[in-house]
Every structure is written in structure tokens, then in C-alpha cells.
Amino acid sequence: MHILIFFLLSFLLCIPSPCSPATTDTLLQGSSLSVEKPADTLVSANGVFSAGFFQVGDNAFCFSIRFTRSKQPTLVWIANRDQPVNGKVSKLTLLKNGNLILSDAGASTIWTTATFSSSEVYLMLMDNGNLVLRASQGIVLWQSFDSPTDTLLPGQPLTEKASLISSRSATNFSSGFYKLYFDNDNVLRLLFNGPNVSSVYWPPTWKLPVDEGRSTYNITKIAVIDPSGHFTSSDTFEFYPSDYGVKRYRRFLMDPDGNLRLYSFNEETSTWEVSWQVIPQPCTVHGLCGANxxxxxxxxxxxxxxxxxxxxxxxxxxxxxxxxxxxxxxxxxxxxxxxxxxxxxxxxxxxxxxxxxxxxxxxxxxxxxxxxxxxxxxxxxxxxxxxxxxxxxxxxxxxxxxxxxxxxxxxxxxxxxxxxxxxxxxxxxLKCSANLFQSLGRTYQDSKNSTWLNFLLWFACGIGVLEMTCIFFVWFFLFRSSKENDKGERQQLLSATGFQRFTYSELKKATRGFSDEIGRGAGGIVYKGKLDNNRVAAIKSLISETNQGEAEFLAEFSTIGMLNHMNLIDMWGYCVEGKHRLLVYEYMEHGSLAENLYSNALDWNKRFNIAVGTAKGLAYLHEECLEWVLHCDVKPQNILLDSDFQPKVADFGLSKLLNRDEGANSGFSRIRGTRGYMAPEWVYNLRITSKVDVYSYGIVVLEMITGKSPMGIHILENKEGMDQRRLLTWVKEKMNADGPTSKSWTEEVADPNMQGKYDPDKVELLVKVALRCVEDNMDERPSMSQVVEMLQFPEHS
Structure with missing residues (x-):
């Protein structure tokens, strides 16, 4: 095997590489920037920014954009922060097909823009620090502003598909433990994502977003800082720096110590000065000092x-x-x-x-x-x-x-x-991190040094090709049967359990390296992927709280895989490899109810059908399947919508599985669910039954009818003036304001997005059913099968 590797490397060294000219602010099609030539850099027209290879360790280089006017050039963007390239033969090349690639030692591709264009393309470093790949028609194929590392520059947006991740330390530029991102509630947050644990530390998790002046009613998820230093975010968070209004160069940085700071450039001293920071008390940042x-x-x-x-x-x-x-x-x-x-x-x-x-x-x-x-x-x-x-x-x-x-x-x-x-x-x-510079451990020999060496290398190439051909035929004939056996075992598993076992590499390929994130929650992160059979899937990487073995994992989820109902998400398979635990679900075209609820996508008929379908799915979990399943986290984010807006309950497999005869004495070691949707039993440590899901369902229905969040504060006008109420109290008082027989209250509670296009009788029915579901006394709440009957046959209820 070592001989084969030597021959393979020798063969790669036999291939000559084209020379690359130095450039100014533009890299043309077919040209390269070489790590071995310090002059191979792009310099913006105003001379403020440069792009080229920057040494980050012993024989380790990253392609980066730097602000050059400071005493020491300041990194503002890195292409390959977690995979430095060697100091020999590595290049950044703009290919003829429009793809920009970074190759390590002239061999493997470390980083790429994955772009393609049939017309002429060029790469240009702009005066604002943005590295832009354009086609000849002016179309932007790729730009560094869309994929920030730890820094935002003025005019650069932070979106739901991008985040700021700190460096490991001031001298180690690989990805660190701190992250600024938009969560599923559309709120900008800071996360400590350590090697073993993770936690949100800003804004304070014990406070509601509304208490911190944040809004969850937005779909844009965008934040930006302007040249004057004013920062604005779609969740209404904003700030002004101490030097607001002064025209200065600025950078918004997720620092390695977990604090978020705005830096302003002092022209006189050529240094950066802090003009704003988000954490006033340094020790409130999580994870700085480690455990114990x-x-x-x-x-x-x-x-x-x-x-x-x-x-x-x-x-x-x-x-x-x-x-x-x-x-x-x-x-x-x-x-x-x-x-x-x-x-x-x-x-x-x-x-x-x-x-x-x-x-x-x-x-x-x-x-x-x-x-x-x-x-x-x-x-x-x-x-x-x-x-x-x-x-x-x-x-x-x-x-x-x-x-x-x-x-x-x-x-x-x-x-x-x-x-x-x-x-x-x-x-x-305090040293938050060590300097982790290390040598890549490779040496290279110039082929021009010796004619004899050239002969040996070409000879090695020939022998290597011959040996590789032989090994290929041996592998093809001897190991093909083993792959067929493995395929047979996996098909047998599919027949026995009802779902397929995938390898981690298969799912990594299907998700393109887990690059397309479509959801995130306490249980894990969901990615969109395309399987080998061209089926589009939602692939969830679980955050496991235990070191669960493969046998236990399979035993638990084989039960979930056998659950089958038109209003439950269909699970296709799973993966257990080492520490990896992944589930493969069907992909839902319209996302979650939460993503559609505050838009014009849901008319009244869709909302009513979603209420009925969700009730049917929960009734099946509670009363009809082989195991008695509590969901424990019913909320709009866990109700998914297919191409016809039919609802399917998701994440039910991550709840507590109980036998029917254990339902009366069920116990939970910790509170489960989401604030605003949780039944009183969780708070008062009472017996947990299926009625906790009934309560959560009632809150979701009220949210669907009114278009108002259960976590928000809503204004109620009465004879005494204007009061603030939570959703449940707000609906009850609206309903009782004009008497129980009057229907004018339905106009008050109906979501304005429906523009009056709804059935008042069905609105009244849904509200009354929902209010029965949210009774404080669990015994007064109906079962989910009773809810289905009340919605489908109101004359019998």
C-alpha cells in the first residue's frame, strides 16, 4: 500500500502546472494565484484591501482577504480557514468553465465556488472588501459577502444562510466555539458551540424575545451595518456606536472570547478601536473557562x-x-x-x-x-x-x-x-485557546534538479499505472461479491424494520457535505438532501443526550418506523456510525406551519384542514398505533406541509415512548416542550399524560386562527381603556365581550391576513374546541380523537 501511494504521488508530480502571472484587482479566466509568489495578490482599486495567501502556521497557508491600512494586515475573510494548504505548489485558479478552485499542492481541491458559466468570467476585489466572481454580462456568480467567516464589513448582509463563527484564538484562525446566527424564531442570537455541549447566552434565555425588544414576526432574517456604524436587524435589534456618524473604516467581529464587537479604524494610530460591544459583563459568556x-x-x-x-x-x-x-x-x-x-x-x-x-x-x-x-x-x-x-x-x-x-x-x-x-x-x-499551528509534514523535490531523478519519476509513473490497473481488476472481481452481500443485508433490514439503513458517507454526499440547512431545533439540525434514487429527503442530524449504542437506537426507532398515518411524517431510514445519529424523512415542499402562518399562503380552508389533519395525526399517536406515543412538543415548527398543504406531524419519534399500561404512571426526568405551548402539568410537576399534547394543540389552533404568537403581548381595548394580554386571555375576553351568542367577536379574533374570507361558524367552532383543549384541569380536556369528532361532526358534539 505504501508503494502504491508513492507511485500515485509520483504520477501526480509528473504533471506540469502552468505559470500564473501576478495581477492587480482582477483575476482573469484561466489564470492562477500561487502560494509561492508573494506578489500574486489582488489589490482593490483604492488600495485598502488585498486578497492572497496568508501564512497561518508552519507550512500552512489560507487564501484570505485582508485590510491593509492597519499596522498589521487585518483578516476579514478566509476561504479555507479549517483546511490550510501547503506552502508548495498550492494555487487559486479560475478555470475556463467559470469555477474558482483552491488546490492543495497542485493535487486535491480544498475549496471551490462550484460555479459554471459558458461566457467569459473574471474575479475582482472591490473597494468595499467584497471578492466578486462575475460573468461578462455583469451577473454575479459568487461573492465573499455571501459567506462571511467571523467578520461583517459595512454593507455586507448577515442572513439565515450565513453566520459569523469566531476564530479559535487570536493566532489560530480555524473555526472557534462562538456563533452569531438567526434562529428558527427569526431572532439574532449568540451560541456557544463547544466540543461537548452548547448553549445560547445572548439574548438571555430566561427572557422572552419581546421582553428584549425583539420581534419574531419577520421572514427576511437579515442584519447589516452601514458605513456610519448603525447596525439594524430584521428582529428590530439595532445599535449605534460611540463614534456614530463619523466616516471611518469599520468591521463587525465575532471575537474569539465570545463577545460581539464593532471596531472603528483610527487613521492617526493605524489601529482598530472598539466602538461598541454586546456583552458588558465578560464572564457571562458561556464556555470561556471550561468545566469545573x-x-x-x-x-x-x-x-x-x-x-x-x-x-x-x-x-x-x-x-x-x-x-x-x-x-x-x-x-x-x-x-x-x-x-x-x-x-x-x-x-x-x-x-x-x-x-x-x-x-x-x-x-x-x-x-x-x-x-x-x-x-x-x-x-x-x-x-x-x-x-x-x-x-x-x-x-x-x-x-x-x-x-x-x-x-x-x-x-x-x-x-x-x-x-x-x-x-x-x-x-x-486567561488563555481561551492555545496556538495550534502545526506543519503539514510534506516535502517536495524540484524535478529540474536531476535528469536521473526525472527518469526515475517517469519510470515510477509507468509502474504505478500498471500496478493500479492490476489492483483495480483484483478489487472488481474479489470484492464485488462482498458489496452485493452488504446490499442484500441492507435490503433485508429494509424489509424487517420498514426503513433503510444509510451510511454516513451516503448522507454526506446526499446533502453535499451538510451544506443546505433547512431547520434547526433542540433535537438537531435538518438538511435537505437528494438520495441515490433521486428522492428528495430531509435529513436530521440528532443531538444525542446519551451515548446510545446501535442496538438501542435501532430498537427504539424501529417502533417509530412502523408508525404509518397520512398525517405523520414518513421516515425512510437512519444512520448510526460512531457518534453520528441521523434520521432520513420525506421532504415537505412547503416547510413548516410556522414558516407559512404569518404570510398570505394559508387561506381559511387550508387552516381548517391543517387543524383537522394535525388532530388526526395526534389521535393516531395517542390511541391507534402499537405504542402509546406522547409528542411532548406540538408547535407550528413541528407541523410540516406537503405540496397540497396537507399537514404532517414531525419529530414525534423524539418524544417519550410508553406502553399503553404505563400511561397512567408516566414520569419524565425533565421538562419537555417549548414555552408558550407547554401544558401546566410541566410547570407544577403533575402527572404527564396525552393531555399535554392536547393543550399544545389548542394553543397552535388559536395561533392559526388569530395569527398571533402565544408568546406575544396583545392589546385589548375595553371600557377602562387598553390592557395588555397573553393570547389565551386575549381570545377569551374577546369572545365574552359581546356575549356568547354574538358572532361579532369572530371578526375581532380572525387573522387579518385572511381579509375577512372565512366561515364564521367554523371559526367559532375552532375557537371553542381550542379553548376546551387548553383547560387548566387536564381531566376537562377532550382526547384528540374527541377533537377530531368535534371538528368533523360538530352537530354530535
Whole structure:
């Protein structure tokens, strides 16, 4: 095998490459920029920006755009940030067919625009820093402004298909852990996406978007900064920098420390100055100090990290890796062997196994001891009803010193460790990431150095081609049967389980490297893909909370695969390889109900049919299928619409699967669902039954009728003036304003987008059914089969 690789590389070296001329601001068709020629750069006409190869490590280069007027050229865009090329033979080439490619050492293609044009094309670096690939007619085939890395320049839009991802550090330009993006609620957010965990940290997740002045009622998903520094976003978020109105060069940066900053260029000092930042308290950024550590801020020292007592740092050069125990990691359930260390005025955000109300600290600590290894510590916080909230922590993450925090942390440790504790050193220099430069480990020999070497290389090429031909025939005849056997096994699996097993490489190819994202939620990310049989599919990459093995995964989802109803999404297959867990569904042409609800796409007949079809799908899950299935997250995002706008309930397979005889005693380890659609049982820790789905369904129906979000605040006009109400209260008071027999209230609650084109009797029917579904007492709610009957046969209800 090593000989074959040598011959193959030798053969590739035998192919000569054309010379490439240096250029100014334009790269013509058929030309290249070489990594070995520093003069091979594109320079904008105003001389402010340049594009070329930039060294990011030992023998490692990236093709980038740089702002050149600063003391040190500033990177504003990188083509191949996660896959640097070698310092020999690598090139950026504009091919004759209109495709722009970046090749590593003249061999493999690392990056491409995947464009094509039958006419003349050229690549130009504009005065605003945008690298544009145009056809001769002026048509833009590709531009760097559409695919930002960590920086937005004035006039460059941030859209739902693009995001800002921080660098790993100030010296390591590969993709880091922090991301600015638009979520499924159309809100601009900051996400910590670490190696093991992820969490949103801005805007604060405990607040509703409306409380932060955000709007979820938009479909554009776009944000942009203008030359004066004014930033505007479609979710109504905006800001003005401290130097607003002054004409300066600016860049909007997702920094490696998780903060979002606007930088303005100082012409006198040739340096960048911060003119705005989104996070005023540095330690509120998630993931900076890693697990088992605390972040603290000192005005003189700056932001620092330190390990919790009983823990030691994993890597002094990279605090993001956190700290590890100095004691034996296996703790067991010997409650007498453990105690608690009080950490006053400290906060640990997130990763709560459960939250319980207690009257004193002892109750909280005892609950932690009962949970054995599942509890690493507790956080005690006074609540509004003269008791305490006890937060059981499964992971000690996002810790920070917070003098204004009205709670304390109690760290669970072996008593032997507590006796030997020392006061932690709090001011340790913070290094969010190490410098990960490394050599690519390749050397190249110039073929002009020796005629004898040329002869050997050509001879090796001939032998290599012969050997490759032989190996091909051996592989074709000997291993063809094994592939047929594998295909037979997969067909047998398809017959036995009702769905197909895919390989990870198949799904990666089908989604073009998971490039076309069409949805994102707590359970995973959904991509659009095209399978080998030309069927268009929705492929969901799951975010698994457990290290579930293949047998357990198949056992659970084989049940889901056998569920069959016209109003449930059809699952075609799955993939389990290593850490990868993927599901393959049918693709729905019109997306989700959430995407269509606030547009003119849904008339009254479509809305009523969606209400009936969704009810039928949930009734099947609750009462007709082989297993009793709770969805637990019924919302518009999980109701998909096919080409005829027929509804299909999705993500039901990710809920709790229960046997019928377990329904009365079902228990859940944590709250499930989405705020605004969750039944009261979740909040008050009551018995969970299928009635939680009935409640969520009722809220969705009210949202469909009114066109108003259950999370929004709605104005109610009455004799006393104008009041603010939540959706459920707003509908009830509108309905009762003119008496139960009057139908004028239907005009008040009907979505204005329907422009009065609806059946008042059916609106009244839907509202009354929905209000029965959202009764606080679960026993007063109908079953989903009763809902179907009330909607289809109202005269019998």
C-alpha cells in the first residue's frame, strides 16, 4: 500500500502546472494565484484591501482577504480557514468553465465556488472588501459577502444562510466555539458551540424575545451595518456606536472570547478601536473557562479563570478545556462520605437535572446525595414565595463570580478532599485557546534538479499505472461479491424494520457535505438532501443526550418506523456510525406551519384542514398505533406541509415512548416542550399524560386562527381603556365581550391576513374546541380523537 501511494504521488508530480502571472484587482479566466509568489495578490482599486495567501502556521497557508491600512494586515475573510494548504505548489485558479478552485499542492481541491458559466468570467476585489466572481454580462456568480467567516464589513448582509463563527484564538484562525446566527424564531442570537455541549447566552434565555425588544414576526432574517456604524436587524435589534456618524473604516467581529464587537479604524494610530460591544459583563459568556472552573473579572487584572476547590487545570495553555478532579472520579452513593463546600455569590448557569422548592439548605443537599453521581453540586436561590429554588447540577459549567447574584453554590466533594482544601488562586491569566499551528509534514523535490531523478519519476509513473490497473481488476472481481452481500443485508433490514439503513458517507454526499440547512431545533439540525434514487429527503442530524449504542437506537426507532398515518411524517431510514445519529424523512415542499402562518399562503380552508389533519395525526399517536406515543412538543415548527398543504406531524419519534399500561404512571426526568405551548402539568410537576399534547394543540389552533404568537403581548381595548394580554386571555375576553351568542367577536379574533374570507361558524367552532383543549384541569380536556369528532361532526358534539 505504501508503494502504491508513492507511485500515485509520483504520477501526480509528473504533471506540469502552468505559470500564473501576478495581477492587480482582477483575476482573469484561466489564470492562477500561487502560494509561492508573494506578489500574486489582488489589490482593490483604492488600495485598502488585498486578497492572497496568508501564512497561518508552519507550512500552512489560507487564501484570505485582508485590510491593509492597519499596522498589521487585518483578516476579514478566509476561504479555507479549517483546511490550510501547503506552502508548495498550492494555487487559486479560475478555470475556463467559470469555477474558482483552491488546490492543495497542485493535487486535491480544498475549496471551490462550484460555479459554471459558458461566457467569459473574471474575479475582482472591490473597494468595499467584497471578492466578486462575475460573468461578462455583469451577473454575479459568487461573492465573499455571501459567506462571511467571523467578520461583517459595512454593507455586507448577515442572513439565515450565513453566520459569523469566531476564530479559535487570536493566532489560530480555524473555526472557534462562538456563533452569531438567526434562529428558527427569526431572532439574532449568540451560541456557544463547544466540543461537548452548547448553549445560547445572548439574548438571555430566561427572557422572552419581546421582553428584549425583539420581534419574531419577520421572514427576511437579515442584519447589516452601514458605513456610519448603525447596525439594524430584521428582529428590530439595532445599535449605534460611540463614534456614530463619523466616516471611518469599520468591521463587525465575532471575537474569539465570545463577545460581539464593532471596531472603528483610527487613521492617526493605524489601529482598530472598539466602538461598541454586546456583552458588558465578560464572564457571562458561556464556555470561556471550561468545566469545573469559575470566571472572575478584576478591573486591573481583567478576566481570569480559576479551578473550583478540589479540581486542577487540565491544560494551562487552554482554559477552555476546564479543570479535572484531584480526587477519584468514581463517587458512588455513599452519602456519609461526602460533604459540601460553600461558594458564596457564585453562579453556575444551566445543566440542571431538576429544580425543586425547598425550605432550607439541608433539604437541597440531601436531594443531591440521593442522586449519587448524577449530582455534582447544588445552587440555592431565594424565590418569590418565601422558599428556595434548589438547582441540582449535573455538570459544573458556565461558572462565574457574581457579587450581585442572590444565590450561592454548594460544591459536592469527598470529605477527605474537603479537609485538605486550599484557597484557590483567582487571578490566573486567561488563555481561551492555545496556538495550534502545526506543519503539514510534506516535502517536495524540484524535478529540474536531476535528469536521473526525472527518469526515475517517469519510470515510477509507468509502474504505478500498471500496478493500479492490476489492483483495480483484483478489487472488481474479489470484492464485488462482498458489496452485493452488504446490499442484500441492507435490503433485508429494509424489509424487517420498514426503513433503510444509510451510511454516513451516503448522507454526506446526499446533502453535499451538510451544506443546505433547512431547520434547526433542540433535537438537531435538518438538511435537505437528494438520495441515490433521486428522492428528495430531509435529513436530521440528532443531538444525542446519551451515548446510545446501535442496538438501542435501532430498537427504539424501529417502533417509530412502523408508525404509518397520512398525517405523520414518513421516515425512510437512519444512520448510526460512531457518534453520528441521523434520521432520513420525506421532504415537505412547503416547510413548516410556522414558516407559512404569518404570510398570505394559508387561506381559511387550508387552516381548517391543517387543524383537522394535525388532530388526526395526534389521535393516531395517542390511541391507534402499537405504542402509546406522547409528542411532548406540538408547535407550528413541528407541523410540516406537503405540496397540497396537507399537514404532517414531525419529530414525534423524539418524544417519550410508553406502553399503553404505563400511561397512567408516566414520569419524565425533565421538562419537555417549548414555552408558550407547554401544558401546566410541566410547570407544577403533575402527572404527564396525552393531555399535554392536547393543550399544545389548542394553543397552535388559536395561533392559526388569530395569527398571533402565544408568546406575544396583545392589546385589548375595553371600557377602562387598553390592557395588555397573553393570547389565551386575549381570545377569551374577546369572545365574552359581546356575549356568547354574538358572532361579532369572530371578526375581532380572525387573522387579518385572511381579509375577512372565512366561515364564521367554523371559526367559532375552532375557537371553542381550542379553548376546551387548553383547560387548566387536564381531566376537562377532550382526547384528540374527541377533537377530531368535534371538528368533523360538530352537530354530535
Amino acid at each position: 472552573s469559575m470566571c472572575t473579572y478584576d478591573p486591573f487584572v481583567g478576566r481570569t479563570c480559576y479551578c473550583l476547590q478540589g479540581f486542577k487545570i487540565k491544560n494551562p495553555n487552554d482554559w477552555a478545556q476546564g479543570c479535572e478532579p484531584e480526587f477519584t472520579t468514581h463517587r458512588g452513593c455513599n452519602s456519609t462520605g461526602f460533604g459540601f463546600v460553600h461558594l458564596p455569590r457564585m453562579e453556575l448557569f444551566g445543566y440542571d437535572l431538576e429544580v425543586i422548592r425547598v425550605t432550607n439548605l439541608t433539604q437541597c443537599e440531601n436531594r443531591c446525595l440521593e442522586l449519587c453521581d448524577d449530582c455534582q453540586g447544588v445552587q440555592l436561590k431565594f424565590n418569590e414565595v418565601s422558599t428556595y429554588n434548589c438547582y441540582i447540577k449535573t455538570i459544573l459549567l458556565n461558572g462565574r463570580d457574581s457579587p450581585n447574584f442572590d444565590g450561592d453554590v454548594y460544591l459536592k466533594l469527598p470529605k477527605s478532599t474537603i479537609l485538605s482544601l486550599k484557597v484557590p488562586q483567582k487571578h490566573v491569566p
